[in-house]
Amino acid sequence: MTPRTLYRRIAVAEVVTWALLLLGMVLKYVTKSTELGVRVFGLAHGFVFIAYCLTTLLLWVNQRWTAREGLLGLLSAVPPFLTVWWERRLERRGRLDDGWRLGRGGETPTSRAERVVTALLARPVVAVGVGVVAVLALTGVALVVGPPVGKQG
Template sequence: MTPRTLYRRLALAEVVTWALLLVGMALKYVTHTTELGVKVFGLVHGVVFIAFCLVTVLLWVNQRWTARDGLLGLLSAVPPFLTVWWEHRLERRGRLDGGWRLGRDGEAPANPAERVVAALLARPMLAVAVGVVAVVGLTGVALLVGPPVGNQG
C-alpha cells in the first residue's frame, strides 16, 4: 500500500466516523432518544482519529513534509470533514507522491525519526503491530481521561 492510498483511506474513514458521531450526537442532544450512537460512534471515531494522526506523523517523516504541513495535517482531523480536503490538497501539491522513501531498499535514514520509520517499514508486520498497539494504548488513555468537553448529561 502506498503512502497516498493509506492516507486517502484513513482520511475518508475519519470523515465517515465524524458523520456517524454527528448522527449519534443528534440522537442524543436533539431528539433525546439514545446515547448509544455517541458511545459507539464516539469510540469508533476516536480510534480512527488516533490512527489518522499516527499515520500523519509517519508520512510527515517519510515524505519529508514541512513542519507546517505536518501540523496542518494533524489539525485537519479536529474539525469535521476536513481530512479529505487536506488529503486532496496534499495530493495536488505532490506531497503524497511516490512510495515509501524509507522502506526496504529505500533511502538511508538521516535522523532519529527517519531511523524509527525505516525500521518499521523494513518489517511491515511489526509496523502494523506497533500501530495497533499505539492506537489501542492511546485510545485507552483517551478513555481514562474522558470526553474532550467533560461528561455532559
C-alpha cells in the same frame, strides 16, 4: 500500499466516523432518543482519529513534509470532514507522490525519526502490530481522561 493510498483510506475513515459521531449526537441531543450512537460512534471516531494522527506522523517523516504541512495534517482531524480535503490538497501539490522513501532499498535515514520509520517499513507486519497497540493504548488513555469537553450527561 503506497503512502497516498494509506493516507486517503485513513482520511476517508476519519470523515465517516465523524459523520457517524455527529449522527449519534443528533440522536442524543436533538431527538433525545438514545445516547448509544455517541458511545459507539464516539469510540470508533476516537480510534480512527488517533490512527489518522499516527499515520500523519509517519507520512510527515517519510514524505519530508514541512512543519506547517505536518501540523496542518494533524489539525485537519479536529474539525469535521477536513481530513479528506487536506489529503486531496497534499495530493494536488505532489506531497503524497512516490512510494516509501524510507522503505526497503530506499534512502538512508538521517534522523532518529527516519530510523524509526525505516525500521517500521522494513517489517510491515510488526509495523501494523505496533500501530494497533499504539492506537489501542492511546484510546485507552483517552477513555480514562474522558471526553474532550468534560463530562456531559
